[in-house]
Amino acid sequence: GAVVSQHPSWVICKSGTSVKIECRSLDFQATTMFWYRQFPKQSLMLMATSNEGSKATYEQGVEKDKFLINHASLTLSTLTVTSAHPEDSSFYICSALRTGRNQPQHFGDGTRLSIL
Amino acid sequence: AQSVTQLDSQVPVFEEAPVELRCNYSSSVSVYLFWYVQYPNQGLQLLLKYLSGSTLVKGINGFEAEFNKSQTSFHLRKPSVHISDTAEYFCAVSVIQGAQKLVFGQGTRLTINP
Numbered sequence: 001g002a003v004v005s006q007h008p009s010w011v012i013c014k015s016g017t018s019v020k021i022e023c024r025s026l027d028f029q030a031t032t033m034f035w036y037r038q039f040p041k042q043s044l045m046l047m048a049t050s051n052e053g054s055k056a057t058y059e060q061g062v063e064k065d066k067f068l069i070n071h072a073s074l075t076l077s078t079l080t081v082t083s084a085h086p087e088d089s090s091f092y093i094c095s096a097l098r099t100g101r102n103q104p105q106h107f108g109d110g111t112r113l114s115i116l
Numbered sequence: 117a118q119s120v121t122q123l124d125s126q127v128p129v130f131e132e133a134p135v136e137l138r139c140n141y142s143s144s145v146s147v148y149l150f151w152y153v154q155y156p157n158q159g160l161q162l163l164l165k166y167l168s169g170s171t172l173v174k175g176i177n178g179f180e181a182e183f184n185k186s187q188t189s190f191h192l193r194k195p196s197v198h199i200s201d202t203a204e205y206f207c208a209v210s211v212i213q214g215a216q217k218l219v220f221g222q223g224t225r226l227t228i229n230p
Binding site for chain 2: 043
């Protein structure tokens with residue numbers, strides 16, 4: 001149980017393109033989802049907390065107009081990187097928090113984004 | 117604010133040898149503690165967590181960790197490692213009363229040599 005699917009797993013696109021990444025909890029409902037960014041050989045940095053039915057909460061230094069987050073249902077959150085540039089190239093990982101007390105975050109397999 | 121320090125960026129060990137990956141944390145409030153494993157080009161998989169109770173926590177794949185409140189540590193151990201344990205390991209904390217955001221350590225690259 002507790003499977004989180006992230007799609008696409010890899011995307012390569014031209015500079016200026018907008019890219020949408022989906023994060024789905026397949027077998028549980030997730031009121032809260034998180035979006036992380038990971039640079040090569042580094043740790044995960046939290047970008048934003050996505051709450052179903054409300055606006056996402058962004059961490060300091062993360063541009064909300066650049067990284068649009070939508071959490072329209074209890075099983076789906078999307079991250080759209082708008083007008084992507086090479087410096088946005090990274091590994092993006094989502095996680096979902098099962099509703100309930102003391103539940104751990106369950107992670108997707110990540111999306112490798114390469115902007116040419 | 118919380119912070120997590122993983123003292124070793126890389127740990128090479130021989131197959132079937134024991135291993136300990138060190139983790140220290142800093143927090144002014146009570147926290148939950150986690151260890152996650154990341155295989156290449158994948159997300160994170162939960163190895164184990166400490167919420168309360170017994171300070172010795174057993175997880176998947178033969179790993180265990182011990183919470184030491186006085187030393188603010190949560191070191192991960194395995195008595196005998198396998199080639200398949202080669203991966204990146206992350207220690208993380210989250211505040212008990214809060215939005216359940218995770219703060220990660222820098223990660224430790226565990227390499228198992230035959």
